[in-house]
Structures are given as structure tokens and as C-alpha cells.
Amino acid sequence: MADPSDGSRAGGEAAPDRRLSAGRGRRRDRRVYLRRYPLLFTLLAATRGRPVLRLGRTLVVHGPDGYLDALTRTPLDRAAAGTVGGTAHRLGTDSLLFDQQGPEHRQARRALTDDLGPAGVARLRPVWTALLRQRLAPLGDGAEVDLVAVVAELAGATTAALLGVDADPVALARAARRAAAATAAEQLPGPRLPGRARAARRAVADLTALLGGSPPGTDPADPLDPPDPPDPRGLPDPPTPSDQPGPSPERAGLAGMLALAAVNTTVAAIPRAVAWCADDRLWAQADAAETRDVLVDELLRVTAPSPVLPRVAAGAATVAGCPVRAGDRLLLVARHAAGAHRADPDCAAPEPARTARLVFGAGAHSCPGARLARAQLADALAALAPYRPIVVRARADGHAALPGWAQLVIRAGR
Template identity: 50%
Template sequence: MSARSLDRRVYLRSHPLLFGLISATRPLGAVWVGRTLLVHDAEVYREILTNVPLDREAEGTTGGAALQLGGGGVLFDQAGDEHREARRSLAADLGAEGVSRVRPIWQGVIERGLTQLPGPVDLVPLAKEIAGATACALTGCATEPLVLAEATVEAASNAAGEHLPRLWGHRRVALRALRAADALSALLPDPLDAMLAVAAVNTTLAALPRAAAWCARAELWDQISPELTSELLRVTAPTPILPRVAAAGATIRLGDRRFRIRAGDRLILVARHAAEAHRDTARNERTAAQAVFGAGPHACPGANLARAQLTDFLTALVPHRPEVRKAVAARGTALPGYAKLVMAGSRV
């Protein structure tokens, strides 16, 4: 199985109905499904993130999840000057100095976790520990990295499950989401820390194993570099969709079509397609690579940290040139990923 086919299977199996619909509607660029606008086109994607007022507290959005985790007042549901100030502060924590501070921590976890190579090693629990250790360092959380990682994965997967369409079980799902949010709040009482940990852990857990599997199947071990890291993040798109809600009316154009957005309309911004992850080569490599991290004032401030961490992870694997021995896609997780990814050195 090719690298792209293996990764696409992971993507589709996480939430088959949702991602099946998204894949089927990609050629349309943008399409209404009820009062939800699915956006695939890169220009429309950027236009909405930069120029359309968005409701940061709406249910089913990242900001809505922030409210559930800690009562709001955090980066993801703020607006105006408050939002900009919080972003500046977080960008400083996740900038060059912040990366330099936490980099030795994840490098130590990687070094210990790969001592079994060239023998078989499951990269999923290792990625979870890397993510947890990084989140602990960023938030100052004193708990064990795997404990924090498990709590953030549970909170994110239950929050995602609560907002997916379903015919029954709403109350049960909502109760699980509330319990998971309470458990995470017990570890990280500060809502900003909680949301930072959720974002860091879940994107890392999605990105690292998928990129390693792609490198193995595509035989890219001789090409590992920061440039390849950016390309791997583009083609895997760890956060494939950005759910948003319009706060005010707007009109968006796509060719000769016009999309009139009303306040309260749901917007599913497909980062995977805006980044042209479905293409072997992007038409605008730099713009496409950035699309997986959002755009404008809604761009992810942790992009540099994510790239550095993935580069270090893949670089540590290079001497062993590992091959995929067993790959099991995760189901029902917040982001597409593996439940198990066993790799071993190519000579074993």
C-alpha cells in the first residue's frame, strides 16, 4: 500500500460519514449542506478566516470547547484586543525561545522511547508521551506526561463526538464530554492551559505517527529536513477541518458563484483541501503548507514548535530506516490518527 493510500485510510476511518461527505464534495469547492457551508477552496478558506466575523463561543467550535473546559475567557473564544493580546503572549511562549526551552524535554523522550529499535516499537504510545511531556512543560503541569496526555485525548475525543450528528445517545455523549472536561480541569485549572494542552497533545499524536508511516512507505528517510517536515504536515493535514460559526452576515465569491452567509451559519473549513493534501504537489507550496495552520489572525501560534518537534522525531528514526509492521487506524478520535503503529528497523 502506498504512503498516500495508507494515510487516506487513516483519515477516512476516524469518522467515515463526516470525512466521506467531505471527500465527496471536494470538487465543488464550496457547498451548502443545510445551513452548514463546507469550504474546500483555498481562497475561500483564507477569505473566511481573515475577513468574516466568527462567533468564538458557538457550540461545536474550538471556542465553544474552551467554554466547556473552563468557562471561557481563553484565546480560542476571545475577540478584538483581548484576543490579539492573548495571541501575542502565546506566540512568545511558542516562539524561538519557547521551542529552545522545551526542545530538550521532547528530545529526551524520543531518545529513550526509541532504544528498542531496530526491534519493533509502537510509535503511538511514544508520540503520546512526547506530546504529554511537551504539554507539561508548556503549562507547568506537575502530573505525569502520560496522565495529562490521556486526559486531553479523552476530552478532545468526547468533545468531537458530542458535536457530530447522531440519531440517538445525545445525553450519554454529552455526559461523557462533561466528565472528561472536569477530569482535565482538575489537572489544569487554568482554561488557557487546558486548551493549549488539548491542542498540543492531539495534533502531536495525530502528526508524528502518520508522518513516520508516510516516510517509511514512500522511502523518504534519506530526505529528512525542515522542508520535508512542512511538506509532510501539508499532505497529512493533522487537523483536517476547522469548525466555525459566522457571527455576522457576509458574501463570499467562488468563481461566478456567490455564497451568502448569515449570522449563525455553520462553516466547516476543510484545511486538508485548502492545503491541497490530496495533491502530490501543491500549486503554491508555501501557501498550501501554511494552510494546515489556519490563516491571518486565526493561524496557529504553535506552527514553529510543531515543525521542530516533527523534524526531531523523524531525524531520530533515520539511522534505523524503519518499516511499517502493523498499522491500525484509530476510530472516534478528535483527529485522524493511529491506534497502533508498529515499526521496526529495515534489517530486522
């Protein structure tokens, strides 16, 4: 992706070793976009000089004001095709926060407030700190560690504890990543391939089953997902998870959606942040309690793990001065609204937190897991910092829902 205003601060305030490596983190991180969404991100990079750009019925919103207008002052169609809520409807799972509004949404959010608030995060913390201690210990013996595998397990274990289910963390993370990749493919523009819808339904059903619930029912009227043909040998169908007892479809659906949101963002976010920290040699800031939280916000700002939010307007509004009407598509570029492209992470002169935290959205639907996500990254950085890790190998993921690393192998740097 062409990134001419790459934004590396050559400022004299940086520590000497940091100046030597400035820009390396950004150069490596760019690979995750080029591997997963090369055309989209080339388009976004080429147009980001304009706060908002209309392309037919689609508005590409780059600036923070337009981003806030869209998320907090524009009526949105939360069940429109091509959005998370719309895809959930197509796959037979709805009432899942993303697609809700008004009192129904407020009630569902309240249920999460305790679990993801300060007390909830403190309760969950031992789950991931214990895992980090164990899985990173081999770094002390000079061994290599794949951080993506560690973070996937961490995300699976945390999600299982959050939901109170007894699922294997690695299997849970794998199912959540598969389901997200399959449903993200469903949201891509272009003709809908029959096999894609079926694969997405299966992946969501597998995840729901792992969480102890019934999978969403299939819609026999959906021509894109016809029922499986009868077994030619006349054998009965193998039992499906829907034959098993479990929580209500709404509860299982909500658990599945939370697992999707929690696992995929975490698996994208932490390895990218760690790679950037290692490449720009920011371990001293990661080690010091006084700078660690600022570094967390800065690393999340520059990586913007959920870089583009697709939305659809449900009514008339104005976004960064541009009139919008019902049915217009809005591509909200969280990455640019938060200033990911403007400046490298800098604990001495960070972006204001209100800008950096736009990576978590804004308004009534802003990310309820932000506190948890920041705590996990802070603890991961604290656990890694004493080893001063360097990146040995990094392979970008070509299939994941969010741009990220499929493998990030690190070893102690001293």
C-alpha cells in the same frame, strides 16, 4: 473514501526506490479517515471539485481562497454550538483563545508568543529530543516500537514543560486525548445524548485537575447534566478536584485548552507523517538537513492533522464568491485548502509553504503552536531516519478527536 484524483506524482524526478513505493503512504493514511469519520470524508471527497458548496445553511469550503475568506474576512461566532469555542462554553470553560476575539484575544495570544516563539521552542527542545533518543534506542537492537505511545509521552512531557506543571507525561497525554475525544463527540451533529455531555465534563475536569486547577463548575440548570444522585448509603461524596486549591479557573482552563490543542494534534500528526515517510521511503530526505524542513511541510500538508475546521458566521460576508449570512455553518476543509489530495510529498517540487501551512489555519487565530509542531516533527524524523524504519502494524483510532493511529508499530528497516 473514493479518492480518484489520488494525486500520486509519477514524475520522473523521483528517486528510483521512491517510484516503486509511490502511493503506498497515501493508501495507508486513508484508513485513518475511513475509520473515524467515514461519511464525512466520503462527502468531502465527493464534493471537493467545487471551491465552495452550499448545502442548506452549511457551506462546505474546499478551495484555499474561500478558506482564507472565511478565516480572515468573515465575522465568526466563536461561541456558536458545534465549534470548539461553543463546546467550551457548554462545558463551562470559556475565555480560551478559540472563543475570544479582539483585544481580549490579542492579549491572551501575546502571553503565548514568548513560550511558543523561537526562544520558547529552543527552551523546550531538550525535553523531546531526550525522550526520542531513549524511546527509539530499542530500534537499534531490532526491537519493535509503538510510535503512538512514544509520541503521546513526548507530547505530554512537552506540554507539562510548556505549562510549568509537574504532571506525569503519560497521564497528561491520556487525559488530554480522552477530553478531546469526549468533547469532539459533543460537537458531532445529531441529538445530544445526556451521557455524552456528562462524560465530556468529567473528562475535561480530570484534565484540569491533572494540571493543578479546579474543574469547570457544573451547571445544575443544565438538564443534560443533572447533579449526581446522593449516595444511597448516605456516605458523603468523594472529594472532587474542585475541593483542592489550585490556580484560578481561567488559568487552569487556558492550560487545559492548550494541553488539548497541543497533545491531540501532535499525537495525530507525527505518527501519520512517519508512517507516510516510511511507506514512501523518504528517509534519505528526512536524514539530510537540507531537505528535512521541506519534507516536514510536505508531510504536514498531505496529512493535514486537523482536517476540517467547523465555524459559524456571525455576519454577512462573501466566501469564494458565495454570499454568507449570520448563522451559516462553515465547514472549512483545511485538507483540501492545503492541497493534501493533489500531490504526494515531494521535496524536489513542494507546494509553496504559504499553501502547505494552511493546515495551521490563517489570520488572527492561526495556530500559535505551528513552530513547535514543525520542530518536533523535524526532530522525530531526524531521530528515526538512521534506522530507516518500516511499518510493521498500524491500527487506526476509532475514537480520537482527530483522525490518527491508535497504534503504529515500527522496526528498523536495515
